[in-house]
Every structure is written in C-alpha cells, then in structure tokens.
Amino acid sequence: MTEELLWRRREDEPRQGLSPGRIVSAAIELADAEGLEGLSMRKVADRLGFTTMSLYRHVPGRDQLVDLMRDEVMTEHPADHDGERGWRARLASVARHAWRIRGRHPWLAEIRGTRRLPGPNAVAHYDYMLSTLTGTALTPSEVIAVVGLVGRFVDAEALLLVESRREERRSGVSEEEWWGARDSLYERLDRYPTISHLWTSGGWNHPEDSFEFGLARLLDGVQALIDERDESRDEICEECGTPLKPATSGRPRVYCSRACQQRAYRKRTKTT
Template sequence: MRAASGSDPERAVELLWGETGRGPRPGLSLDRIVRAGVSVADAEGLKGLTMQKVAERLGFTTMSLYRHVPSRDHLVDLMYDHAVGEGPDSDPEGGWRSRLESCARRGWQRHQRHPWMAEVRGNRRVPGPNTMAVFERMLGALAGTGLRPAEVVAAAELVGRFVDSQALTLVEAAEEERDSDVSNAEWWSARDSLYARFDRFPTVVAMWETGGFDEPEDPFEFGLTRVLDGIELLIQARDETSDETPGCKTCGAPVEQPSSGRRRAYCSRACQQRAYRERRAR
C-alpha cells in the first residue's frame, strides 16, 4: 500500500493542474500515458504498475514516458485524479442527504471499476482538480444544513473515509484472486473443516441456524445508511438549538432581530424559502 506520495509535490501540482512544462514527443501525450497506466493498474493492481509496462502498452520506450511524467508516483497521482473525474460532474436535485449519498455512491462505483484506487493513500498526496471538485460537491451538500463549518468538513470527510475503507476490501479480494486464481466465494466454501469447529461459539451457531448468514446485508449499503443517519441526527440537533446560534440558519449571515416578538432565524425571505425546500426534500 502506498503510504504517502514520494513525488515532488510542486511538480505534482504542475502536472495535475495542467502546467506540464515539458515538450511532448509526437504520437505520445500525457493523457495517453495516464489512460494506459489506468489500464495496467485495472488488470494488475497498483503493485503491478511499472513505467515499463505502461510504455510497452503504448508501444514506446520507457524513457519516452519520462519526457511527460517524471516518476511512477507522479503517474499514480495523475491516474487517481483521472479516475475520480469519470462519470457525471453534477449533483442530483434534492436535499443534503440525497446529494451526499450520490457523491458516496459515485465514489463506490469508481472504486469498483478501479480497485487500485484504494491503495493510493497518504496525508501528503496532492489533490487534483477532479478530486477537489468532488470534495466541493460534498461540502456544498452540507453547507446549508445548520452544521458548524468544522462539522461540515468533518461530516464530508467521514463519508469519504467510509467509502475508502469499504474499497479496501475490493483491493484485498482482487489481490487474493489474482494470486490464487480462486474466487473469494470458492475459497470460503471449501472451509468445511473450519466450520466443523464452530460449535463452541453458540451465538455464531445461532445466527447461522436462524439464517443470519444466508442473505447478509450489503456492507456498503448498510454502512452508508448508518453514517448518513448519524449525520442527520446531528443536523436535527443543530436545528433544535438554532435559536441559541447567531446567524442565518441557511447562509450564516447576521440576522437583524426585532425589538420584540419571535426571533428571526433567517436573514431574508429567500433563505427561508431555501430552508423550507431543503426540509421538504429530506
């Protein structure tokens, strides 16, 4: 697993954000190299990705690639952001939950197409424009919910980490199947000698006999629903205490309060209507 980017971060910024600064070789482009790298990683995992294999797939020498990409680490950064950019780039209509759920599902679908993406990890990996666009959409889904700014960021990152953690199981399964040429289901179905020793675990046996393992819950669907439920509870709690919190419930702008009577929660009629639509869409 790639613990952190070993590439020059400043060069990574130039490459990811379109400032290549190197002259191309005719017939070869950065986009072609990135796409070829994705194809190799899809077939062999990130461990099987080498500059030589990418060059062979393109019909060029390995040294030709270095005119465009200075290292394998830089290539992986580019591949990751390219994969993130696949699919629709707009949000569905609806409230915060449907929008955030859509972001999570798109991420899960990307990981299913490209399991190696879960291996690209590290706190110092430079994000590209596609990666930042996804984060922007996740923050945007939560920004008008009444959560504090730090809670908006934390909630978005929680959903992202959940998707990433689930995706690690795809990496493990793909690696084991490549190494053994045996599927996960086939391997576990052949473990009768192990199951015969489970009688000392009564709760496990009870769950087995009552069908708990016959039709298991989908881990991603079950987990995503629980994560979103938790965020929704926090938003509801913020709604209940909103009178104690200064600022418009929708945009956070200052709210001019009347000298008497009921306190105002919104700075304008437009923000009030937006909040009403959000609640109706939940």
C-alpha cells in the first residue's frame, strides 16, 4: 500500500475533508516544529481536528507517513540549467539544493533505514544527481558510489542542525549562548599547546562554513579520480587496440586480456 500511496496522483484526491495530502502537509508542519521525535499520528490528527483512527483510513501508520513526507518536501526539483558548466558545478548545485531543503526540513536527515520506498520526487532527485556524472570517465558503479557519498555527506551535515535545534527546544538556550557561558572550561585550555596556538592565531574567529568546506574537499577527491581516469582513457591494448580499463593497482596495463598477452608473447618468441 505504501508504494501506491507514494506514486498516487495528487490531483485525484478530494478537495474537501481528510486526504493523504492534507495529512502529509500537517505532519510536515509538525516535524518542522518539533523534529521527527515529536511526530505521532495522534498529534497530526489533533492538528487537523480529526480522530487518530480516521487517519489510518488514509495512511497505514507512522512509518508510511514519514515516507510520504520525505517525498512531498522534495517536490521542488533542482534546476537543470548548469549543463554547460561541467559535472562539478552541476553536482555541487544539486548538493546545495538538497542542503537548502534540509535547512527547511532538518528531520529529513533523521530518516534512517535501508528499506524505505522512494516516491517519484525522490527518484527524480536521485536520477538528476546520477546524470551530473554521466559522460565522465567514471565507471557506472563509481557514479553510483559518488552520488551515495555526496548524499550521505549532506545528511551528516543536516544531523548537526537536527541536534542543535533539538537542544535549543529542550533548553531554550541557543548554541552560541550555551558555549558563550563556558568561561570556566576555556580557562583550562591554555595547557594544550595546539589548541592555544590555533586560538591565538585566530583560528576560531572566522570558522569555515562546514558544509561548503566539506563539499569542496569531497568534490576535489572526485575530481582527482576523474582526472586519473581521463589520463588513462586513451590507452589501448598493444595487441588488439581495445581501450584498456585502468589498473586497480601495480603497473599500468598493456594488454586488455590474458589471451592478448599470450598472443603477443608467441609473436615475440617467433621472431627471436
């Protein structure tokens, strides 16, 4: 039933009364305000003015509701007008787009599990991310691995937002206020030379943007791999002329297969 709900036609829902769309919208508002831990079918029902049991006629349970919420907030698709700027600019653009969505809905990063069904919007996002690397020297499995790595990085950064907002809701004190009141701790840190050096050098005065810094370093690594693939892309088998796949380790490859290597060896032995 979850798959049918995720891939349903929104325009077929009734305009009046209770519907999956109305339930999902109310649940998103609740999660935005209280985090995923504050989400329950009862609270959503109260927000809508219906009984909890009435919600179950439209959505089977909380887990299915979370899947619907995730797909709904991904309705806004990344703009595909960076095609002329190369893979790196396009992938960075879609990563920032995902980051902005998580800025509005940090609870997205709290959705855990490897068996959550995607809806059409989530699939469209994933397909676009994969397309940013299509045509590069990466192998198909490497394209999939890179996109997964970028996605996990975005979620890891978003979890910091989740944790800080959770603490602020619990304590009523912001991160800046809490750390600003830790004078007794700072007085103890002068015994640590590296921390003291970085402190006096102004290392904490203007901190790096953790998302932008991390994204740039991650993409640097992908760039290095693509450059490495590009350098070996034109290498061909000395025996049959087939393009060679890059060697995973050791010396560069000369032949595309064991058979070509043996044919070349036999040719050499005949001429000697």
